[in-house]
Amino acid sequence: MDLRAEMQIDTLIRAMEHVILPAIDPADAAAQEQGALVLATLRLIADRLPMTYRYDRDELARYVTLAAALLEALDVEDAARRALAVAHAEGADTLARAGAEPAELLERSRVLRAHVGDLAERVAGAGAECDTLRRLIFTAAREQTIRERKWLEPTGFDAAAADLPSLEAQLPAPHNNRTTPGGRP
Amino acid sequence: MDCKHHPVPEWVDALRVRFPLDREMDAVLARKLRLRPGPAYEPVSQARLVEGLRALIEHAEGKPVTIEQPHWLAGGASKIQLAFRLGGSDGRRCVLRMEPAASVVETSRRQEFELLSAIEGVVPAPQALWLDADARFLPYPALVYSFVEGVTKPPDVAANVSNLGIDFGTRHRPALAPQFIECLARIHTWDWRAAALPSFERPESPDAAIVWQLNKWERVWHEDCCEEIPLIRYAARWLRDHRPVPDRISMIHGDYRGGNFLFDPETDRITGLLDWELAHLGDRHEELALISLATLGHYAEDGHTYLVGGMLPEVEFFTAYERASGLPINRAVFDYYRIFNAYRVAVNLIASAFRVASAGKTHQDVLLGWIMGLGYAVLADLQQLLEET
Numbered sequence: 001m002d003l004r005a006e007m008q009i010d011t012l013i014r015a016m017e018h019v020i021l022p023a024i025d026p027a028d029a030a031a032q033e034q035g036a037l038v039l040a041t042l043r044l045i046a047d048r049l050p051m052t053y054r055y056d057r058d059e060l061a062r063y064v065t066l067a068a069a070l071l072e073a074l075d076v077e078d079a080a081r082r083a084l085a086v087a088h089a090e091g092a093d094t095l096a097r098a099g100a101e102p103a104e105l106l107e108r109s110r111v112l113r114a115h116v117g118d119l120a121e122r123v124a125g126a127g128a129e130c131d132t133l134r135r136l137i138f139t140a141a142r143e144q145t146i147r148e149r150k151w152l153e154p155t156g157f158d159a160a161a162a163d164l165p166s167l168e169a170q171l172p173a174p175h176n177n178r179t180t181p182g183g184r185p
Numbered sequence: 186m187d188c189k190h191h192p193v194p195e196w197v198d199a200l201r202v203r204f205p206l207d208r209e210m211d212a213v214l215a216r217k218l219r220l221r222p223g224p225a226y227e228p229v230s231q232a233r234l235v236e237g238l239r240a241l242i243e244h245a246e247g248k249p250v251t252i253e254q255p256h257w258l259a260g261g262a263s264k265i266q267l268a269f270r271l272g273g274s275d276g277r278r279c280v281l282r283m284e285p286a287a288s289v290v291e292t293s294r295r296q297e298f299e300l301l302s303a304i305e306g307v308v309p310a311p312q313a314l315w316l317d318a319d320a321r322f323l324p325y326p327a328l329v330y331s332f333v334e335g336v337t338k339p340p341d342v343a344a345n346v347s348n349l350g351i352d353f354g355t356r357h358r359p360a361l362a363p364q365f366i367e368c369l370a371r372i373h374t375w376d377w378r379a380a381a382l383p384s385f386e387r388p389e390s391p392d393a394a395i396v397w398q399l400n401k402w403e404r405v406w407h408e409d410c411c412e413e414i415p416l417i418r419y420a421a422r423w424l425r426d427h428r429p430v431p432d433r434i435s436m437i438h439g440d441y442r443g444g445n446f447l448f449d450p451e452t453d454r455i456t457g458l459l460d461w462e463l464a465h466l467g468d469r470h471e472e473l474a475l476i477s478l479a480t481l482g483h484y485a486e487d488g489h490t491y492l493v494g495g496m497l498p499e500v501e502f503f504t505a506y507e508r509a510s511g512l513p514i515n516r517a518v519f520d521y522y523r524i525f526n527a528y529r530v531a532v533n534l535i536a537s538a539f540r541v542a543s544a545g546k547t548h549q550d551v552l553l554g555w556i557m558g559l560g561y562a563v564l565a566d567l568q569q570l571l572e573e574t
Binding site: 001002003007008010011012014015018019109110113114116117118119120121122123124125137138140141142145146148149151152155157158161 | 539
């Protein structure tokens with residue numbers, strides 16, 4: 001879906017710069033100040049949002065490293081050390097599974113979309129021999145549009161979106177690969 | 186950002202060859218890509234526009250003019266609009282309609298001007314006054330037409346983004362609906378061949394007009410889309426393979442709906458049809474199917490009767506149209522154009538709105554970012570319609 005936060009925030013910044021801030025009453029000091037702060041905050045978010053995942057991963061890496069060093073240096077085996085060891089092992093496991101950058105995920109989807117798109121165009125021009133492919137393409141399209149409609153429900157354009165499954169149900173959190181291998185829940 | 190923000194000439198030329206269009210639209214889309222790497226939209230001051238208007242009108246009229254009472258007009262998602270009054274004894278109220286740096290729908294000011302001039306007296310519409318097709322006087326291509334009195338929605342109805350699905354209510358609907366249909370019938374039965382429309386290329390074969398439309402929207406998809414959507418590619422091919430040969434080529438308004446006409450809220454008389462920029466030659470069923478889009482209508486006060494275009498139940502609407510126009514509605518052709526319209530609206534709202542807003546090219550990118558949300562609802566309609574074929 002192309003309607004992403006990065007693009008939306010940029011449009012908010014331009015609306016603030018070009019339309020809203022110039023229209024605020026110069027005599028209203030509080031409105032002027034808060035208008036400027038809204039713009040500055042949006043710029044801060046726009047600048048940092050693309051690095052948020054990298055930041056979170058760096059944060060986890062630093063604590064995994066620190067915990068490993070602390071465990072190495074600790075010379076007593078007590079409850080605190082055991083708790084730290086468990087947290088360290090879980091953190092190291094999560095870190096090992098958090099390798100791909102968000103941009104890499106998007107790029108892999110983009111490539112797959114392009115190849116599936118080429119195939120969909122061919123299937124549209126084919127006969128009944130491609131009915132299985134056609135069914136797969138339509139099923140995927142149906143499931144994806146249900147997700148997009150729910151995602152965009154707050155825009156108010158799609159009254160029926162209220163009856164669709166929640167995003168929590170449609171976007172399950174990734175399961176730990178060790179306990180639930182393969183398949184979507 | 187992806188490379189489509191900086192299109193190379195070879196890619197542009199390849200698209201022009203692959204998707205040939207009528208001359209004017211080909212030039213419009215080629216210009217779009219030529220300007221795309223250029224600067225983002227910068228706010229244009231009223232003073233700059235007033236100066237450009239004065240120069241444009243003085244050049245056309247050969248005498249000094251003054252521009253008075255300029256003020257911005259809201260509404261629409263694509264063009265910059267400034268209302269003003271001509272000074273002195275003239276005193277006419279006018280509207281400047283100018284493109285931004287790029288537009289969610291790239292259209293021709295020349296065609297819009299020609300059509301407004303030619304259709305005067307056929308249906309109520311603003312009078313075309315002056316044209317700056319090549320941005321000689323104003324920052325971007327523009328036209329000026331007469332100001333038309335009226336409102337786009339009842340005064341007591343809350344504003345909606347782009348005025349989609351306006352509810353005219355029981356107070357205004359009974360009077361507006363017959364006029365809405367009568368004007369549509371007049372446009373579709375208008376003898377455009379006898380009109381002065383030099384920039385509208387005549388279709389040379391029975392299905393040339395629909396082929397141009399299919400080429401246009403597929404080309405726009407490839408020019409503007411960020412991520413591929415397989416369903417859009419499927420639809421493009423399906424529409425080509427199943428295109429009907431029209432029984433008649435009509436002038437199509439292209440965006441005929443509530444919000445794009447003005448009416449007097451006291452008398453309920455329609456005073457002007459607006460936003461002719463998407464007008465083109467084509468099959469009347471295309472327009473009828475567009476009006477029937479779910480987002481352009483709503484349910485009546487009883488909660489279960491759907492009103493096409495916010496006007497009448499479907500059967501009554503189409504019966505009235507057939508009576509007014511003398512033209513039959515072919516259900517199979519209508520159903521084809523339902524798919525076509527869902528496709529082209531999805532292309533427009535998902536690909537073009539993204540492309541323009543992400544490059545900061547307009548005066549209301551925040552609005553484009555918002556109405557992209559509608560594009561995905563339309564995409565769901567497209568999926569359902571295609572699956573039912």
